[in-house]
Amino acid sequence: MTRFFRYTAILATAWLASCTTVLEPKPVDLLVDNLVLNEPADVEPARIGAYAALRGMAASNMMAGDFTADYIRHNGTFTDEREFGTKQITPSNGVVASLWSNLYRTIYVANFILERLPTVSGVPEATRKQVMAEMKFLRGYANFIGANTYGDIPKVTTTDQATNRNIPKTAKADILALVLEDWKAAEADLASIEPGSTATVVNGTYANKISARAMLARYYLYQKNWAQAEQYATQVIDAKVYALEPNFEDIVNKDFTKESILEVGYALTDDPGTGAFSLTNLYLGRREVIPSDQVILLLASTESGTRRATISFNSANLNGDDNGWTVQKYGTADNDNNNIVLMRLAEMYLIRAEARAQQNKLTGANGAIADLNVLRARAKAPNVAATSQSEVLSAVERERVYELAFEGHRWFDLIRTGRVQAVMSAFSPNWNVKYERWPIPQGEIQRNPALKDAQNPGY
Template identity: 70%
Template structure:
């Protein structure tokens, strides 16, 4: 019998196994489809779900659609806010860097298209899978749970990015070409229904962080309730993920920057050399490293190299050879190229659960002690090799949590959403850019969608 592998070796083996699975799955889906989603009409026409053998192929399409959402989500969350400054020639990134965003922006359109691609594939599965005979009951429940989670996640992102969006619940192409916007609150209630259904039937454990499990849904619910200011529920679901012991914080923060499928990853979208988005118009490595269309803003650089950031300064790196003109020489390191081991995009990880729980506890007035906000903050500060916080008022601790989210989660797609949900966007962003306007608390409905969908005409977000 072979000797048992130590924990880290076993983890590395699982990561290699996961990448092998992803490579096998991705070969069934073209690179162009992942990076530049085809029109939904064509996509739905190509799907087939008539017999048990079709289930895995359609499931692959569902996860592929989630990969298409990932990079535009990071762009929305961090490029809209105060983390970047424009350094290149692309109009899309000039608009985001100078805070003069238009409805014709390509990133705005890319996220919308990828979001609805995910929704359509999920709807297809939800409609068809219950009618396919011969599918194992466990498989049916799991794939339906994955579809409900993906649809709920897409609508959660859509509601917090665009506000009211069309509520598409089926694959009737004729009807879906003419659907108006549903109020944000109703979209979020629908997303919650999907999350709750997914939680019931998702597997207790997944093969790796590339797949949906109950803890993935719990992590999404923790974020959902944080955004809703339902502090008790946010604390509850974050605690369930933390207490599951399924994830452990990496001892060295730099591992978060340089490696895929770390021990604290709850859900991340995986890429291989065959479908890596690094060279696409919206590929993070291409934008941040290759072309350097945007670079870390001076403000975020100051934050990340401060003593309070500790080892989390490894998120960015400095090269004096790039220090010229308006280029400050700093580069984001979190997204590598196709042949590096850090080109995945993390959607949920354990550190965020500690930050969610800390914020919820602070809002509930539980500041110190073993079950207080400071204890959760200090777990992350200890990992970062910075001094623990020992006291503070509620306002002081909430400010500390905002700073910790910068240090810990920079360039993982949270900043703009954080500023908007906490009511801090105007104060922070008007100090950052003279061009900031309150309309940028939502992205515009893409102009191409308004031209394509009659029900959207005259129903743009205010100010665009």
């Protein structure tokens, strides 16, 4: 299995290398003629290229959820990370620009395939249907992250250069309506995966019907549609295509675990071990950012159990403001733990627990506490002691820290629950309400006339 994923990653890298001039510029400058999809043999390389584009946005996606919130302390010299550590984010921040560029790259490649594939003759209908559905899944994911990070963003549904060079913002609600449309279409047309099927070997890499339902569970949670969030999370759990790893340490130390729903992989030949946007480099190599004292206290607590493996302590690192702690979730390819997990089964239990708690379904086999205790049992932690609805919801928030720390969720969680001002104002004297949205990258405003006076408030 490992060999297959490494091979897939290498193929993706090769495809991207052949299209560097296409994919490196901003979306408004992409040249559609350089992408090839003219015959059946082109379908698989194009498909892999779309997933490679998703992989390109994965690191900055994690940084949005973790660096913007109360998880990290700046410990190095990089300006971009210092802005996040001190909560003084600017429109010229490189991480802000990287995520924008890569999410629109993903949208662009998906749009290209959606436009071209229906015109290619000789492609088996089942293949055409599956790949078209995967492109809607990927476009939906990019738009979901984009809308929840920047707020109102351009709605790009074409590869037409004249259109994309001068495209204004669309309201966040309208972007999310497109996300729902794309994910519902993907759910309808993606391949079914049955327990025990050989197709489960690749279910962490490519989208399938169950992974679309997992995304819909997250979507409805963010929309506060508790009944739908519970329903979709239950469908994913009950499908038994994914299973919780018995030992939480394997989530930290291994790639492509059996609970991985969507994961982007890296090979020895393209391991992102160095660079400004490499999680491996930022967390482990340079230790440019280190865990904040707040997250350390939670992860090192009894309630966290074995999930304290997410971070480690080394007294040799104690120096000045360095607290000696390090994030362990992103290693190197030769250690088999350098991938980035975008969604895994544990999140489904947390989504269902929160949705059930919001509906006041607290106890019993179908209650929120039971879902939390499934994860507590895996982590060898004590059962949840909460009893009231407010206590259970507080337990859900803490459990999301224990279970999902440094997987890109925290900032989004604080915003969608209305907790961001209370938590972040206590965390940093520099926190400002404007940081509930990232700024539009300065370069995008300079390149796109329709964004000239459309910077997010406060920046």
